[in-house]
Amino acid sequence: MAADAASATFLSILLSLTITLSLVSPSLAMYCHSQIIHGIPFPYPTKYSNCTEYLHHKAALHYTFDPANSSLSLAFAATPPSSGGxxxxxxxxxSTGMVGAQVLMALxxxxGSxxxxxFNISSHHSVVESELSFDVWDLSAHEASDGTMWLFATVxxxxxxxxLVWQVGGVVNGTRPGIHQMAFANKNAKATLELGA
Incomplete structure (x- = not known):
């Protein structure tokens, strides 16, 4: 009887996990494979051969690495918490955090533009607009009609x-970003991207 109860409990947990994953996975897959670019001329998938989805801030990085000249062409998408963000x-x-980060930003x-x-982030309180420590070209930004903001560049x-570090904020002061929230998603919006040999 105890074995039957344990089996039933295990099956119940397995079923709950399966249902949860079935609810989560399609939304995550949207970021890369079904992402609709509302009103933006977007060359994906021909230009970008890879895509990585990030749960924190529901972001996606579309990219192609060219080993011949060690360049990364990218399109980064996320939605700010407010329309003026x-x-x-x-x-x-x-490092693996925000301090020392070399930042590309769409504001x-x-x-309304x-x-x-x-920007160069030298400390938690110093966000300085500047050239980066690596070359950047073809840098542009767009806002889709659904509120998603896009960054395009080659680095x-x-x-x-x-x-990698990514972030979203709800306030822009002129052409400078306001401080972002310090919620769990903000503190954990970082990852490592391995581009292979």
């Missing part, structure tokens, strides 16, 4: 294992 994608050459200005800028890499 910003999204950012960064490489941290020295919605007070005029969306601009792309680069020159000196390594193939990248410490």
């Amino acid at each position: 910003w999204v950012a994608w960064a490489i941290n050459p020295t 919605k200005t007070s005029t 969306v601009v792309a800028k680069t 020159k890499l000196c390594r193939r294992s990248l410490n």
Whole structure:
């Protein structure tokens, strides 16, 4: 009888887990494979051969790595918490967190236009607009009609294992990002991207 109860409990847990995964997986898969680009001329999937989904901030990184010139072409997508906000994608050459990050950012200005800028984060309280420690070209930003903000760029890499950080914020002061929230998703929006040999 005890074995039957244990089996029933195990099956109940397995069924709950299966139902949960069936509810979560399609939404995660949307970020890469079914992402609708509302009103943006977007070359995916021909330009970007890979995509990584990030649960924190429901973000996606579409990318192609060119080993011939060590460049990464990317399209990063996330939705800010408010319509006048910003999204950012960064490489941290020295650490796994925000301090030291070299940031590409899409910001919605007070005029309603969306601009792309680069920032160097030297401390938690210092976000300085500047050139980055690596070359960046073809940098642009767009806002889709569903509120998703997109960053497009190509970056020159000196390594193939990248410490990535991404973030979203709800306020832009002129053309400078306001501080983001410090919720769980904000504190854990980081990952490593391995680009292979």
